[in-house]
Structures are given as C-alpha cells and as structure tokens.
Amino acid sequence: MLTLTGKPVSTGIGIGPLATYRRAAISTEVRPVEDTEAELARFRKAREEAAGQLGSLYAKALETVGEKDAAIFEIHRMMLEDDEYTEGVEGRIREGLNAEAAVDQTALELAAVFRDMEDEYMRGRAADVTDVSRRVVQILCGAASEDAFVYEKVILAAGDLSPEEVMHLDAETVLGIVLSAGSATSHTAILIRNLGIPAVFGVGQAVCGQEGKTAVVDAIGGKVFLDPDEATLTEMRERQGRWQESQKALERVRGKESVTQDGQKVRIYANAGHLADLPGVVGSDAEGIGLFRSEFIYLESDDYPTEEQQFAVYKKVLEAMPGKRVIIRTMDIGADKKADYFALKPEENPALGLRAIRLCLTRPELFKTQLRALCRASAYGKLAVMFPMIISVEEVRRAREMLRKAKLELLAEGVPVAETIETGIMIETPAAAIISDKLAKEVDFFSIGTNDLTQYTLAIDRQQTGLDDFFDAHHPALLRLIEMTVRNAHEAGIWAGICGELGADLSMTETFLRMGIDELSVPAASVLLLRSKVRSLDIGASGNKEL
Ligand code: PEP
Ligand code: MG
Numbered sequence: 001m002l003t004l005t006g007k008p009v010s011t012g013i014g015i016g017p018l019a020t021y022r023r024a025a026i027s028t029e030v031r032p033v034e035d036t037e038a039e040l041a042r043f044r045k046a047r048e049e050a051a052g053q054l055g056s057l058y059a060k061a062l063e064t065v066g067e068k069d070a071a072i073f074e075i076h077r078m079m080l081e082d083d084e085y086t087e088g089v090e091g092r093i094r095e096g097l098n099a100e101a102a103v104d105q106t107a108l109e110l111a112a113v114f115r116d117m118e119d120e121y122m123r124g125r126a127a128d129v130t131d132v133s134r135r136v137v138q139i140l141c142g143a144a145s146e147d148a149f150v151y152e153k154v155i156l157a158a159g160d161l162s163p164e165e166v167m168h169l170d171a172e173t174v175l176g177i178v179l180s181a182g183s184a185t186s187h188t189a190i191l192i193r194n195l196g197i198p199a200v201f202g203v204g205q206a207v208c209g210q211e212g213k214t215a216v217v218d219a220i221g222g223k224v225f226l227d228p229d230e231a232t233l234t235e236m237r238e239r240q241g242r243w244q245e246s247q248k249a250l251e252r253v254r255g256k257e258s259v260t261q262d263g264q265k266v267r268i269y270a271n272a273g274h275l276a277d278l279p280g281v282v283g284s285d286a287e288g289i290g291l292f293r294s295e296f297i298y299l300e301s302d303d304y305p306t307e308e309q310q311f312a313v314y315k316k317v318l319e320a321m322p323g324k325r326v327i328i329r330t331m332d333i334g335a336d337k338k339a340d341y342f343a344l345k346p347e348e349n350p351a352l353g354l355r356a357i358r359l360c361l362t363r364p365e366l367f368k369t370q371l372r373a374l375c376r377a378s379a380y381g382k383l384a385v386m387f388p389m390i391i392s393v394e395e396v397r398r399a400r401e402m403l404r405k406a407k408l409e410l411l412a413e414g415v416p417v418a419e420t421i422e423t424g425i426m427i428e429t430p431a432a433a434i435i436s437d438k439l440a441k442e443v444d445f446f447s448i449g450t451n452d453l454t455q456y457t458l459a460i461d462r463q464q465t466g467l468d469d470f471f472d473a474h475h476p477a478l479l480r481l482i483e484m485t486v487r488n489a490h491e492a493g494i495w496a497g498i499c500g501e502l503g504a505d506l507s508m509t510e511t512f513l514r515m516g517i518d519e520l521s522v523p524a525a526s527v528l529l530l531r532s533k534v535r536s537l538d539i540g541a542s543g544n545k546e547l
Pocket of ligand 1 (some may be wrong): 190449
C-alpha cells in the first residue's frame with residue numbers, strides 16, 4: 001500500500017481503479033509526402049480504426065446511457081464513411097499533403113460549411129466533423145485515445161488538468177481525481193468542486209504509472225491510498241458510508257429558510273460553470289444562481305459562440321430556475337481561461353493582462369453579441385447580469401451603456417426583453433473594494449469574488465502549484481476589504497453577496513453574517529451544508545470580533 005498526502009479540494013471519498021488521464025499529443029502540421037499511395041493507405045487504416053473505436057463506444061454507451069445519448073457515436077461513424085469527407089481528405093493527400101494535415105483541412109472546410117447552414121441541427125454537425133477528425137488525427141499521430149475513462153468508473157490520475165479538460169469529465173464515471181500538482185484555488189479545482197467529485201491535489205509524482213491499481217481518494221482527510229490493505233479499505237468504506245449518511249441527514253433543511261436562530265436571513269445561491277452543472281444546482285435547493293460563469297460557453301466552442309447559441313444556453317439556465325434570480329457573469333476570458341480562436345497574444349503576467357471586462361471593452365463586437373443574447377434570454381426568467389474584474393467607475397458606465405443599447409436595439413426589432421435586468425459587478429480587485437462607495441452608486445448589487453480578491457490583495461498567483469499554503473483567504477487585509485465593501489453597499493442601499501469559494505467556508509459563515517452579507521453563492525454540494533450552519537448560528541449572542 002502506498003499512502004500519499006495532498007490538498008483536499010472538494011469533499012467525499014472515492015474508491016475505484018486508477019486510470020491515468022492521457023493528453024493526446026497531436027500535430028496537424030503540413031509535412032511533404034513522397035509516397036502518396038502509402039499516405040492514402042495510412043489514412044484509410046486510421047479511418048477504419050476510428051470507426052472500430054466508435055463502434056465499441058456506441059455499444060458501451062448503449063448499455064450505460066441508452067440509445068439517445070449513444071447515437072452521437074453512430075453519427076460520428078457515419079461521418080467517417082461520408083463520400084464528401086473521404087474525397088476531401090483523399091484529394092488533398094493526392095495533391096501531396098500528409099494525412100494529418102489533409103484531415104485537419106477537410107474538417108475545417110466542412111465545419112465552416114455546416115456552421116453557415118440555416119438549419120440548427122445541421123449547424124450542430126460542425127462540432128461533429130471536428131470531433132471525428134480529431135479522433136482520426138489522434139490515431140495517425142499514435143496518440144492514446146481520451147475515451148479510456150469515459151464509460152468506466154475510475155479514479156482519474158493526472159499531472160494537472162486544464163479547466164477545459166475538467167469540463168469533459170462526468171461525475172457519474174469519475175469517482176475521484178488525484179493530481180500530482182494543481183492549485184486548490186484554480187478554476188480546475190472550482191469546476192471539480194461544482195461537479196462534486198472527491199479530489200486531492202499535489203500528491204507528487206508517485207501517483208504516476210499506477211494504472212489499474214485500486215485507489216482511495218479521501219478528500220476529507222487529504223489522503224490517497226494506492227493498493228490499500230484490507231484494513232484500510234474497510235475503514236475507508238466505512239468512512240465513505242458515514243459521509244454519505246451525513247449528506248442524507250442534511251435533507252432535513254431542504255425547503256427550509258436560511259435564517260439564524262436569532263432571525264438574520266441570508267440567501268444561499270449556487271454557482272454553475274456550464275449546463276452540465278444545472279441538474280446539481282436544481283437538485284441542491286439553492287435559492288438562485290449567484291454566479292453562472294458564462295466564459296465556459298466560449299471554452300467549449302471551437303469558434304465564437306453565436307448570439308443564437310448563447311441565447312439557447314442562457315434561456316435553458318433561466319427556465320431551469322423559474323422565479324429564482326439567476327446571475328450570469330459576462331465572459332471572464334483571459335488569464336487561465338483562453339480559447340485558441342480568440343488569438344490572444346501571449347502575456348508575461350496573464351492574471352494581470354487582457355482579461356474579462358478589459359477584453360469585452362477592447363472587442364465590443366464580441367461583447368455586444370453576448371449582451372444581446374442575455375437581453376433576449378431575460379424574457380424567460382429573473383435574469384441579473386454582472387461584470388467581472390472591474391477596477392473603475394468608467395468601466396461600469398461603459399459596460400452598462402452597452403447593455404442599455406443592446407436592450408433598446410432588441411426592443412426596436414420587436415424582440416421581447418425583461419423590463420428590468422438587475423445589473424451588478426464583481427468586487428474582485430482591491431481597487432474595486434477600495435472605491436466600492438463610488439461603485440455602489442452605479443449598480444444594483446455587488447458580488448465579491450474572493451478567489452481573485454485574495455490573489456490580487458495578497459499578490460499570490462492562484463494558479464501556481466505550491467503556493468496554497470500562502471494563499472490565506474482568512475487574511476485580515478482581505479476580510480477588511482470584504483467588510484468595507486458590504487458596508488459601502490448597504491450605505492448606498494444595494495445588496496452584497498459573495499460568490500468566491502470562501503463563501504462556502506463554514507468557519508467564516510458567522511463572520512460574514514456579522515458583516516451583514518446578504519447572499520452566499522456556493523458549489524451546489526455545499527448549499528444544504530451551509531444552510532444547516534446558518535440555522536445553527538446565533539449572531540446576536542456571538543458579539544463582534546476584531547478583523
Ligand atoms: C472569484 O474570483 O472569486 C470568482 C468567483 O471568479 P472566478 O473564480 O471565476 O475568477
Ligand atoms: Mg474571479
């Protein structure tokens with residue numbers, strides 16, 4: 001048995017066989033080809049292998065997720081046999097291109113054709129051409145397939161994972177995650193918490209090369225056991241059972257008010273990253289969505305998502321939460337959240353670079369598309385919009401003006417838009433907290449992003465492995481900024497919430513309630529736990545503590 005210690009970044013215990021996440025090393029660079037016939041044969045062999053893979057995935061998916069969801073693999077397989085596709089690739093190879101580049105160029109061309117089609121279903125096929133071609137290129141490059149863990153229940157091991165990679169994971173099949181590196185405050189960690197998968201980061205290299213061994217991820221104690229002995233396995237199974245029981249016990253506060261013993265109320269909302277988080281949020285009994293990270297729509301796409309595509313997502317989110325406030329944050333692209341098609345220049349300090357509202361104001365045409373989609377969706381629920389990474393009154397005014405124009409434009413086109421769309425900002429830079437008295441006069445609410453506020457206040461890169469011990473989210477400087485922000489909000493007659501991870505830290509709940517926080521937005525799995533904590537507190541009796 002091997003015992004590894006790391007940083008728990010979510011909670012719960014996962015037990016299963018270990019599978020290593022393999023990142024496909026693929027290249028579609030153009031290479032000169034001398035033997036065209038041999039290159040054609042390489043392509044045909046890879047295509048056949050891809051069809052075989054898709055056939056077995058279809059069979060497995062039929063058993064596990066049913067015919068409707070399995071159909072995608074059949075569609076992909078049929079695409080491989082499509083004449084236009086095959087002739088496109090083979091024609092390019094005959095002109096002298098290598099197979100990888102020929103597949104890539106054909107996929108780009110066909111995807112563009114699909115994307116321009118009128119019919120929504122056909123437009124959706126663009127992503128399928130890209131996916132299926134990626135599979136063929138992977139085979140041509142000899143890279144391992146990423147399907148290994150998709151339909152098996154496993155504990156996933158990796159060096160680190162990007163936010164995009166986490167978005168492809170499924171909590172039903174990934175029973176736990178163990179990373180040799182990783183930062184507990186990164187977006188990778190946040191997405192894993194939102195999915196509710198037990199995870200431990202920073203366990204070191206020993207987790208590599210342990211394929212197939214039984215692994216226990218104890219995200220309560222921050223330990224990983226590889227090849228556990230019988231006694232450890234039994235103990236961990238018992239702990240897992242007790243943890244599951246304690247989760248069930250929280251059901252007693254479902255449907256109850258989030259109110260302290262002495263009557264102080266706070267709204268408990270949930271955070272969501274993308275549509276896959278919605279069932280968890282809906283089932284969590286959250287009173288609203290306090291942060292919908294819209295940038296993940298951009299990260300999931302291979303090209304700028306259109307107004308129509310964004311509208312469809314926002315509408316779904318609003319319709320899933322009837323009568324409840326849904327706060328959608330405008331795209332926070334930049335820093336660690338980058339999509340290739342944005343073609344952003346490399347930066348020395350990306351966390352301090354062209355990110356979030358700065359990018360939106362620099363590329364107004366992109367921002368306008370998102371604002372129009374949001375305004376259109378506002379007719380389907382209780383939408384609030386908020387802007388990230390604000391540092392000045394000027395930025396807020398410019399962003400609000402663009403939102404106002406988008407709304408007027410739609411109304412002039414006869415498109416329904418909600419009468420009022422609450423508009424807020426994230427307080428996640430020290431500058432915003434310090435001028436929160438001025439900012440409060442410009443908006444309807446504040447949502448404090450403690451993840452970035454900690455990073456920028458303490459000057460600690462939240463993405464960097466190895467700094468977690470310095471990332472003190474309880475630092476008095478941070479708490480004073482939060483208190484000041486809440487006070488300034490209330491003095492201006494607006495409300496203030498917290499949507500950073502600190503909102504779910506139960507050791508801080510009393511402090512935040514004493515500050516008078518109005519809302520806490522947390523991962524779905526923490527909603528009932530937090531409500532139970534709130535209901536146990538008696539703020540009046542606990543007195544004020546110095547920050
Ligand atoms: C934050 O910074 O606290 C926040 C909620 O935004 P994100 O974690 O997405 O940067
Ligand atoms: Mg942030």
